[in-house]
Amino acid sequence: MTKYTFTEKQDTRSGFGAGLLELGRTNPKVVALCADLTGSLKMGDFKKEFPERFFQVGIAEANMMGLAAGMSINGLIPFTGTFANFSTGRVYDQIRQSIAYSEKNVKICASHAGVTLGEDGATHQILEDLGMMKMLPNMTVINPCDFNQTKAATIAIADHEGPVYLRFGRPKVPIFTPEDQKFEIGRAIRFTEGRDVSIFATGHLLWHAIEAEAKLADRGISAEVINIHTIKPLDRQAVLQSIAKTKCAVTAEEHQLNGGLGDSIAQLLAQNTPAPMEMVAVNDQFGESGKPAELMEKYGLSTNDIFEAVLKVLERK
């Protein structure tokens, strides 16, 4: 059994910036648009190296989505960058009509998702974005877990024809996936093999799931940790295969319980193989100001919350 460790922490948004820069060098069709958050989105290197392919749009996100749709018609591959809140809720109708319904090849890249945005508070801590985006027909929804996976996902979505929502975050988090791991859209990754329970985790929560797995192993509980980086399309086969073995599930995500990954998996299981399930997610609340770790603790998104959820689901088996 591989044990996962890390030696370095880095923010996932920097993985996006690194991926975008590489795309700039390898794919002349890639253009970037940003709504006055170039530094926060780590788009500065792309801007510096490819100024003619970088479009500063100012604080005008609705216009940015329309521009990106228009640019894509001519064969360009536009990557839009702003905070997750302004990438989704603020521009939902623009995305729905001009991008998703119109089947435009636009990559909506969204940073500072979830409570780990920290001190700025609930106005910016969007916890509803995955739900909004996964409900849109034609939309692919991806939430990578660390620097390497975010970089690989950024590069991978340029080769995918169609609209994509790519969600990442602000804080420095452990880098624990291999630098050379291939990113396959819609293909879940099994991190640990287990018999007793399946833990499906996405984004920042994957590292916490790995930590929980180690704690559970100390108690003699064998947990299978599966990374669902692509919320939509969901890797149904990977989920069902794991559940056929473990017969119960815990999901973990930095998102509202309503509309998130847990919802998607519950729907799949209910329609195929009903099994006891617990969901680690934010329960119908807005966030607040605080340090990321404090907020993860307060809103029930910690390693211990996953650990407890596993104990609870095992009792229901």
Place this chain on the structure above:
Amino acid sequence: MNEATQAPATASIEELTKITSQVRRDIVRMVHACQSGHPGASLGCTEFFVSLYFHYLRHNPDFNMSGTGEDMFFLSNGHISPVWYSVLARSGYFPLEELKTFRKINSRLQGHPATEEGLPGIRVASGSLGQGLSVAIGAAQAKKLHQDPYRVFVLMGDGEQQEGQIWEAAMYAAHYGVDNLVATLDYNGQQIDGPVDQVMSLKNIKAKWEAFGWEVVESQGNDLEKLVPALGQAIERTGNGKPVINIMTTEMGYGVDFMVGSHKWHGIAPNDEQLASALDQLEETLGDY
């Protein structure tokens, strides 16, 4: 590719007049057949669409989504789809017969224009207002990036000027000097709840666009003798570092006496009797579909 190779159709005023009458017949017949749709501004913008597609637009009815090497047109106020569908069909984008399917189940002619059913001529969905200008600007910038010398055209409504996104886009296009773009504003003064001046006045709309850094041309949209040269003027002003807008005065419902000038025909269909009366006023010049 640096040379313009697509030539416009450049029909004469006499020919345009004939097409205009036939397109108006198509519009009232289409909305009558499905008993829904938006005849008012469709009739008001008929001269504009006919002038654009049959005189100025360098386009290829053998439709190519990318629009590379041709002029592109976007309709932001998507509810006036009847006039666009008629003009597209009569330009050869799809069979005239298909106009019969407007707003009916399993049709490519959706109530508001869409790409999902693959109707030739449509490059983005519209209907939710305020979005088309941004899309057109993006397409125009992509043309510049590709050194494609063709232009992008977009039509907006006047009520639509109340959407905030229009002004985000207006600011952006002037900032970047998107000068391969000609926007047209259909200034018919009417919206669903009544006259624009009463619902939410645009005040001095010309001064607003000028203040945002656009080149403004004004035109009379229901007089081909005036509209055709005005559109020509707007096109001539491209390439000078500023985006161009044509503020075009029209009358909603123009060409049908009982519909003209009233917001009441924004979104309702004529009954059988009203259809007969409308068709009596519009000469069948090219043959009904």
